[in-house]
Amino acid sequence: MGPQRLGPARLSGCLQRRTPGMVLKAFFPTCCATADSGLLVGRWVPGQSSAVILAVVHFPFIPIQVKELLAQVQKASQVQVSVLGTWCHRQQEPEESLGHFLEGLGAIFSHDPWLQLCRERGTRSWSCKATYHQVSNALNTPTExxxxLIFYDQRKLLLSWLHPPTELPDCQIGDTTASTGGLADIFDTVARSEVLFRNDQFDEGPIRLSHWQSEGVEASILVELAKRASGPVCLLMASLLSLLSAASACCLGPYILSRLWKLWPLSFIRSKLSTCEQLRHRLKHLSLIFSTEKAQSPMQLMRKANLLVSMLLDVALGLLLLSWLHSNNRIGQLANALVPVADRVAEELQHLLQWLMGAPAGLKMNRALDQVLGRFFLYHIHLWISYIHLMSPFIEHILWHVGLSAxxxxxVALSILSDIIALLTFHIYCFYVYGARLYCLKIYGLSSLWRLFRGKKWNVLRQRVDSCSYDLDQLFIGTLLFTILIFLLPTTALYYLVFTLLRLLVITVQGLIHLLVDIINSVxxxxxxxxxxxxxxxxAGVKFKVLEQEAGRPLRLLMQINPLPYSHVVHTYRLPSCGCHPKHSWGTLCRKLFFGELIYPWRQREDKQD
Known part of the structure; x- marks a missing residue:
């Protein structure tokens, strides 16, 4: 009689679902293991044959009130929450009467399958089964x-954020990590059902629930006060920032201001000074932190928190540096030591140039070119030392104002220090540019003349080397020029080598400073x-621990969250930074150094996430 009541498609679907030996997974919260008897409220995940239990509704209750409660939760969370079965903490009634009572509840709430979980008080004995009412009515046979049973910590699962499975390895039951592909629905169900846990009217009304808050809400009065004050503080700071931008726009006008910043001197200086880039970077972060717009995803919320902590740590370290500089008159000591250090550096450079103008390491140099280059660079050092002594009365005031920027x-203080180093070593940069340009000119001249001897020439239009026939006069002039350049090359190459090493030393110091700034900005x-x-x-996933695996008893597992590795945390949540990073590979850098091309191995990071 049963099979005739069901259509072929429905019957085949029930039989396909009701496969012999099928095992269902019930995710049970550990906070409900000691709860009184009642109804199991949760969500059924049909694709995984899993039931996620969210709370226990305790006796006594009115069924219509339970259905109204579930309707409110479904409307608020968009989660298909329903009554999945019954929970019995102690077996005090005869088995037959309890069975009739459970059948009555199954008829009222009508969920398939109907879970029946029982635990005897004071023992470790559990009883877990799932009954299919539709299949039993169709086939007239008991279907269980x-x-x-998989236990999980409801509070941890609610507060955790499961990361995409593409970044994580697969795993299996044991001490390894479980794949996050099938766990996304479990995590999403608990997270979206937060209204069931947070709404106090459910606990204070006629329906009494047990969930993770039954063990007490983990909170702090300071955290709650900070949450309450975050809204007005963000609104106030956003208003101040908008007022500042409006005032600057009213003074000059937005069009005039934008055009002024794009003028050649200002745009050039702003692009070369690390301080301007860092201030622009921090101002953008400040606007993002105090923005009143609500975060649309956990990634945006985490980014705001990382920016706030980074700025607080940055300011705290700056205040420590400021207190250190203004104690014991350290700024005056630095100002008094700066001019002697500059004189000592200039003196060492003069000794180095005098050594190069002689016979360095016993090398025979072109004396005329050697004397011209040496006197040219000595004159630049003399000009630079005169400039330093002219600025010496104002150095202490400059350092005092620079210290206040901490x-x-x-x-910001490190960026200013990098700019100061760049200004103090500007003469070394000039020496490097002069030597590199002269060396590059000779290298390219020699390469062009070398192609002349082989009957080749460089085709500018096609960007390739073509064959070419030269007459006798051209070959003679080419040979003469090649001989002159090849004999002058060692002198030029020696000056280029020395000043390139000095330039690389300055770049290394600046690179270390930029690396420290980048760490503070981006970590x-x-x-x-x-x-x-x-x-x-x-x-990053979960791992399962076997609690009980005995014949005749249900398999009980404990699901524990496997945290994300530290390397993945840094890679996933790394903040965009205006710091510098290498522009060239080592091979490209060596090639540029060999051919005398100007190198700028540090460039500003292109911040695409801002």
């Missing part, structure tokens, strides 16, 4: 499936602290 953050300190103190917040 085994249930695999209150804006340690990165996700909040995410790393969260990974250290609350590792379950950043989930």
């Amino acid at each position: 499936d085994q249930v695999m 209150c804006l953050g340690l990165t 996700p300190l909040y995410s790393l602290g969260l990974r250290l103190c609350r590792p379950y917040r950043l989930a």
